[in-house]
Amino acid sequence: MVNRDINFSLWLDFIERDYLKNEFKKLLDKEIVNGATSNPAIFASAITKSPAYKEQLDSLQGKTGKEKYEALAIEDIKTVAKLLRPLYDDNNDGFISIEVDPFLCNDTNGTYEEGKRLFQAISEPNVMVKVPATQAGYEAMTKLMAEGISVNATLIFSQKQATQCMKAMRRGVQQCEESGSGRVEGVISVFVSRFDRALDTELEACGIDPAKTGIYNAAKIYNMIESNEMPNVRALFASTGVKGDALPANYYIAGLMASHSINTAPLATIESHLKSDxxxxVLPIEDSILNGYFTNLEDNGFNMDEICKGLLDDGLSAFEDAFREMLDSLED
Incomplete structure (x- = not known):
């Protein structure tokens, strides 16, 4: 759960309308979570599977699939933002994120314009616009933050991506401060478990312990972010759910407990973590240990640059596929 003594935050990686209206506030009241995140795949699952959206969808007949999606998403994000607003006003996070159309990932101006439009439509200050960490995304991050719009940089696998995000956010924060645009924050969302799911079988065949790459990669990026000493930019550890029974369900929360950081996790993962001690x-881990681990991977034929690029490409494609399928399902 949230630990304000070390400035560790836990956010819920889940959106569904009935849950938000009934159960989510309990998590806030018990100080289990102090923020939330969403992405195209999460919204696609909620909108296409939950009956909670039927009434509003019936009122949107004649609209395009994307217009329907945005109407539904804006209402949900606004609901969460209002529930979280007391935490935000108390400087205890209180953020909820909404991602721009994943098909804009290579369009700087398109990302910026859509992010700004969504932020204004929701009209709550504690909304973070989620922007994929692509070359086009970095410039969009700067432009959004310069206008006082907080940013969640997402789909980060490599330290190179994280460094580019840090530079973009630093520029945006500086421009925001110079213009007096108000409070702005950034998070750099490092995806964790996907490394282990992709590599563990091959690593074990080489005699290398499994289920370490994701945490060690995230720990290395965390060290870089902290070395930049930007109080309003933090590491956020994402993709922290466990598949199967080989690892404890809260493995990627317990293994990444760190000051000045956030972990966003599915509901089942959070519930498991609450039952543990x-x-x-556990962070930081010394750079010498982390560097030694990745040198060993390279010596065994694992090219981390290629692995990170492959995971990024897969992540972008997965979000595009989920978004396209959802839009198709919403078309009249």
């Missing part, structure tokens, strides 16, 4: 700080 794994609450102690």
């Amino acid at each position: 794994d609450r102690g700080e």
Whole structure:
């Protein structure tokens, strides 16, 4: 759960209208979470599977699939933002994120314009616009933050991506401060578990312990972010759900407990973590240990640059596929 003593935040990686209206506030009241995140795949699952959206969808007949999606998403995000607003006003996070259309990932101006439009439509200050960490995305991050719009940089697998995000956010924060645009924050969302799901079988065949790459890669990026000493930019550890029973369900929360950081996790992962005693700080890990681990991977034929690029491409494609399928399902 949230640990304000070390400035560790836990956010819920889940959106569904009935849950938001009934159960989500309990998590806030018990100080289990202090923020939330969404992405195209999460919204696609909620909108296409939950009956909670039927009434509003019936009122949107004649609209395009994207117009319907945005109407539904804006209402949900506004609902969460209002529930989280007391935390935001108390400087205890209170953020909810909404992602721009994933098909804009290579369009700087398109990303910026859509992010700004969504932020204004929701009209709550504690909304973060989620922007994929692509070359076009970095410039969009700067432009959004310069106008006082907080940003969640997403789909980060490599330290190179994280460094570019940090530079973009630093420029945006500086421009925001110079213009007096108000409070702005950024998070750099490092995806974790996908490394282990992709590599563990091959690593074990080489005699290398499994289920370490994701945490060590995230720990390395965390060290870089902290070395930049930007209080309003933090590491956020994402993709922290566990598949199967080989690892404890809260493995990627317990293994990444760190000051000045956030972990966003599915509901089942958070519930598992609440039952455990794994609450102690485990980061930072010394760079010498992390560098030694990745040198060993390289010596065994694992090219981390290629692995990170492949995971990014897969992540972008997965979000595009989920978004396209959802839009198709919403078309009259």
